[in-house]
Amino acid sequence: MAGEEEKKETPPNFWGHMPEDEYYASQGVRNSQSYFETPNGKLFTQSFLPLDQEVKASVYMTHGYGSDTGWLFQKICINFATWGYAVFAADLLGHGRSDGLRCYMGDMEKIAATSVSFFTHVRKSEPYKDLPAFLFGESMGGATTMLMYFQSEPDAWTGLIFSAPLFVIPENMKPSKVRLFLYGMLFGVADTWASMPDNKMVGKAIKDPEKLKIIASNPRRYTGKPRVGTMREIARVCQYIQDNFARVSAPFLTVHGTSDGVTCPTSSQLLYEKASSSDKTLKLYDGMYHSLIQGEPDENADRVLGDMREWIDERVARYGPKIA
Template structure:
């Protein structure tokens, strides 16, 4: 069951919910990410050669996977070529997993993968999904993935479902994530990452097959923050914004205290790439169904190690920036969130819904839903959320 709220709504209120653990000198820093993988206990932090702090989580073997594949999956994934080798080895196996997004994927969807060199000289992985050739295209949907995630695993099934309803779906992996070039899990500048996405998605929008069609952007978890920053930078770029469990504000009562922020800021300049923040396995919090939770380990190129210091600071800065400008969110807006999400707070989605200046805005909260409402819920719920997105897109296409 979904609770739907439409503009205007004067009865919404904010409630305090601790979706992040408070940060102090003796506690873990916990920031949101999507579909985490389980790792074995980490070794103590130690100084490596060149005075670089090195901490790496060991990945346990995947049950039921041949030793040769596990050997491939266990390699260091800092570089894009390594991640591409691992993805290539697991691509066929991933598509055979016992998950509704793979088992019930519509037939006849046309896909294409390629790399493009952006203005910063980075090779960016891109992918698109088109409906069958006899199905007319209603509009385009561009996707922004979550922290440590990629557009080549669960999203492939999501994109196929949306494409089957008559949409051209486009996605890219951010620099440092998935198959794109860059140090794995490293965000040196969130604003720069946003600019990279804007640059790439403007190229998509300019393709002749999309001429005259409405364009939408869909962001999940940290991708929600990316999407909001894109909209705030160029508010007229999209005909509608869809956010799934977005990371867009950190509750005031769980923000890091000022001394910790100062320490993190200093360390982000001294050892920006260091993996210092304790790793938290959020699988049980993010994915409600046990069987689907077990499949997350097959997302073999997701970033599941400790968060890098500079990355953590950039995420904090991004949410602060969004919070200060949330009233400027003016696009037609659909926000979807699991009501039981303990990774990103559904009450923050209420905050976004209340404060956004959009005249066309909808908030849907799904009872008992966890963070990964498009991947980790019962099959019926997953398709309910997907159909809610498609219905919203369809109604906006009819208005353009």
């Protein structure tokens, strides 16, 4: 029986029991982890730096709902680092190893401001202040990243990258207005209650069944029902972003699977149509699900990563510091 229990034990990382330093070195990157103090609580942060090449630019990554910067999300971070980018990521408040009530997103403006305070701190530091800098957001992290962009100084960021961003909620995922109204009548008491339907989001996000098993085994993944305030705030923020698409003037790439059952492909299409950016790119992938990099078969994930690499390399060449 003891042997069976050991087999069922979740390894400390998605790759198994190899020590972290050894794994990251095998991928060609150097990882560091630390906490960043803010007035709203501590953020758990990570950096992924290329081991044997010069840094071309910095990229600041934000994960999706219920996730964190570890487990499979860091595969995105590692890939960008192997291309020559310094990658920095922070667990959102209420997620992973950061402070806050688990998966409570009752004030997304504050949550975005907390993360962007860390990103801006790094972006303005000596090694990176003169290099191009990009914000990257996946899923709900896309909405949070857009709030960070709106909160930042003009021209603070060279470009934006969105992977299946949450700007438009699919009809079958929208929170019940009646339910939100009734909870709202409790004068905020119910805001943190984990009592909203979860609509089995994970199953709608991941196409590859083996990768679904790995993602589901993340010990830091939030598995409770959505909190009342989280759904209320996501609905508000999505509408706010839709109303302000025209304020987006930075270069951006947005990618989406046409079979995404968690965030509408319309999110990316509307951003592309309404943003005032002169340099904007939309990539739609026929038949792909929500989690384009962690959850698709390898050949699909590699296609998306290849498009991201081509886009960011071109922007660094176009907008980066000119070498005489």
